Amino acid sequence: MTAPARRATPVRAAEGSAATAEGDTPTGESRVALVRRARRTNRELARAYPDAHCELDFTNPLELLVATILSAQTTDVRVNMTTPLVFAKYRTAADYASADRAELERMIVSTGFFRAKTNSLIRLGQELCERYAGEVPDSLDDLVTLPGVGRKTANVVLANAFGKPGIAVDTHVGRLARRLGLTNETDPVRVEHALGALIPRSEWGMLSHRLIFHGRRVCHSRKPACGACPVARLCPSYGLGPTDAAEASRLVKGPAAQ
Numbered sequence: 001m002t003a004p005a006r007r008a009t010p011v012r013a014a015e016g017s018a019a020t021a022e023g024d025t026p027t028g029e030s031r032v033a034l035v036r037r038a039r040r041t042n043r044e045l046a047r048a049y050p051d052a053h054c055e056l057d058f059t060n061p062l063e064l065l066v067a068t069i070l071s072a073q074t075t076d077v078r079v080n081m082t083t084p085l086v087f088a089k090y091r092t093a094a095d096y097a098s099a100d101r102a103e104l105e106r107m108i109v110s111t112g113f114f115r116a117k118t119n120s121l122i123r124l125g126q127e128l129c130e131r132y133a134g135e136v137p138d139s140l141d142d143l144v145t146l147p148g149v150g151r152k153t154a155n156v157v158l159a160n161a162f163g164k165p166g167i168a169v170d171t172h173v174g175r176l177a178r179r180l181g182l183t184n185e186t187d188p189v190r191v192e193h194a195l196g197a198l199i200p201r202s203e204w205g206m207l208s209h210r211l212i213f214h215g216r217r218v219c220h221s222r223k224p225a226c227g228a229c230p231v232a233r234l235c236p237s238y239g240l241g242p243t244d245a246a247e248a249s250r251l252v253k254g255p256a257a258q
């Protein structure tokens with residue numbers, strides 16, 4: 001990874017009064033400029049992380065729903081170590097509905113908050129059986145009515161199990177959306193709507209994956225590797241972390257961005 005050719009243009013100064021007239025973007029750039037920069041950033045991230053994907057293992061919507069519920073407050077790696085046994089034992093919504101609580105708790109204990117998660121999974125199975133004939137619904141409005149399912153989980157399932165548009169806002173997506181100057185919002189639902197207004201619907205699911213990949217590998221919470229960042233020239237926060245290429249590359253986790 002080479003250092004960026006130039007730092008992101010200070011967009012407020014670059015756009016001047018037109019930006020102010022057009023409005024209220026996080027960086028002061030015009031709305032048109034913000035949309036262009038957001039889409040360019042998404043394209044650059046696509047080039048940098050061509051293998052970005054959902055890092056939870058699953059083979060059907062129910063498995064992804066369960067894995068996403070289990071992923072709260074733990075890592076995808078930990079969930080993937082836990083789910084093979086769970087998925088082998090509980091294959092249908094009815095299996096979760098009639099699960100032996102103590103046994104299910106033991107199987108998922110390593111994911112943390114295991115009592116609350118067990119409650120959610122048993123109630124999830126019951127509600128799926130009672131209201132959806134045992135099937136996982138494929139709409140956001142229905143998904144968020146299920147136990148243990150918030151908007152983030154619903155969007156993960158929509159985008160990855162059903163191939164529908166959905167922006168899942170986790171801690172990485174929220175942090176990067178703000179650092180990249182795409183929004184100032186801190187509420188995940190507002191971040192989701194802000195990103196959704198900038199990026200085509202067909203890209204929503206992959207945008208989440210790319211931002212999560214970037215957040216895990218390069219743009220870390222405490223010390224972003226700005227000098228090794230594939231979108232540095234588009235980022236108004238460039239310089240938040242080390243800009244020296246050698247120092248920054250030592251901060252990169254996992255495979256370097258392409």
Ligand code: SF4
Nearest residue numbers: 219224226229235238
């Ligand atoms: S690593 Fe630095 S330049 Fe890259 S997105 Fe994060 S803050 Fe911006």
